[in-house]
Amino acid sequence: MKFAIIQFPGSNCDHDAYHATRHVLGQQAEFVWHKETRLRGADVVVLPGGFSYGDYLRTGAIARFSPVMQRVREFAEAGGPVIGICNGFQVLLEAGFLEGALLRNRGLKFLCRHVHVRVEQTDTPFSCGASVGQVLKLPIAHGEGNYHAAPDTVAALEANRQVVFRYCCAAGTVTDAGNPNGSLNEIAGVCNRRRNVVGIMPHPERACESALGSEDGRVVLESVVTAMAATGAA
Template sequence: MKFAIVVFPGSNCDHDAYHAVTQVLGQQAELVWHKDTHLAGADVVVLPGGFSHGDYLRTGAIARFSPIMASIAEFARRGGPVLGICNGFQILLEAGLLPGAMLRNQDLKFHCEHVWIRVEQGDTPFTARAGRGQVIRVPVAHGEGNYYADPAVLRDLEAAGRVVFRYCDPQGNVTDAANPNGSLNNIAGICDETRNVVGLMPHPERACEAAIGSADGLLIFESVVTSLAQQGAL
C-alpha cells in the first residue's frame, strides 16, 4: 500500500508521517509537493500538520488553493481515504472537503500536550481497527483547534454519526476539563458524508512508538491498511 504525504510550504509533520508509515507501519510512502498535480498512484492521502504558508490569513486558507488540492478532491470523490492531521484538517475545512471552521483556542494558548480522545465511530477507514468508545492517548499541538460549525451543521454531523473523535478524560468521559481548545461538543475529529475523508487535530503520527510516549496513534494507520485490504483494493 502506498501513502501520499502532501508537503506544503510550512508543513512540519510530513517527515513524522513518513517515518510512521514507512518505518513503523512498514508501508510505502511518497512525499508529494503541493505544486504537483498527481498523487503518485497513492492508495491513501495524508495532509500532515504544520504551519502551511505561515498560517497567514487563516490556517489552511492559502494551502487550499494549491494545485494538488484538485487531485485530492477528485481522489476523495472517488472514495479514496484522505486523512488531514492538525493543519491538514484545517486545510480540508478551508477547502470545503469537511464542514465547519477552526477558531483560536478559547484560552488563546497554544496547546502542546498529550490528550485523550474517544473513538466515536469505527466505520471510517481510519478507525476500522478501533472499537467504538476506545480511548487513545495522542498529542495535540495547535493554537487554532477550536472547532466551530453553525448549529444546523453541528446537528447534522451528530445525527449522521460524523463526529469521529472527541476529547475525553482517561476513562473516556467527555468533559469540559478534557477539552483543550473549546471545540463544540468536544469535537477532535470528523468525517465527510461518505466517511472516507477524516480530519482530526491530534497527531497520531507522533504517537506510533512507545519510546516516544505513546503508540496509540498507530491504530489510525493500521486501520486504513486493514480497511483497504478488506475492500480488496490491494
C-alpha cells in the same frame, strides 16, 4: 499499499507522517509537493500538520489553492481515503471537504501536550480497527484547534454520526475538563458524509512508538491499512 504525504511550504509534520507509515507500519510512502498535479498511484492521501504558508490569512486558507488539492479532491470524490491531521484538518475545512471551522483555542494559547480522545465511530477507514468508546492518548500541538460550526451543522454532524473522535478524560468520560481548546461538543475529529475523508486535530503519527509516550496513534493509521487490504489495495 502506498501513502501520499502532501507537502506544503511550511509543513513540519510531513516527515513524522512518512516515518510512521513507512518505517513503523512498513508501507510504501512518498512525499508529494503541493505544486504537483498527480498523486503517483497513492492508495491513501495524508495532509500533514504544520504551518502551511506560515498560517498567513487563516490556517489552511492558502494551501487549499495549491495545484495538488484538485487531485486530492478528485481522489476523495472517487472514494479514496484522505486524512487531514492538525493543519491538514484545517486545510480540509477551508477547501470544503469537511464542514465547520477551527478557531483560536480558548485561552488564546498554543497547546502542546498529550490529550485523550474517545473513538465514537468505527465505520471510517481511519477508525475501523478501533472499538467504539476506545480511548486514545494522542499529542496535540496547535493554536487554532477550537472546532466550531453553526448549531444546525453540529446537529447534522451528530445525527449523521460524523463525529469520529471526541475529547475526553483518561477514563473516557466526555467532560469540559478533557476539552483542551474549547471545541463544540468536545469534537476532536469528523468525517464527510461519505465517510472516506477524516479530519483530526491530535497527531496519531506522533504516537506510534512507545518512546514518544504513546502507541495509540497506530490504531488510526493501521485502520486504513486494514481497510485498504479488504479492497485488495494492500
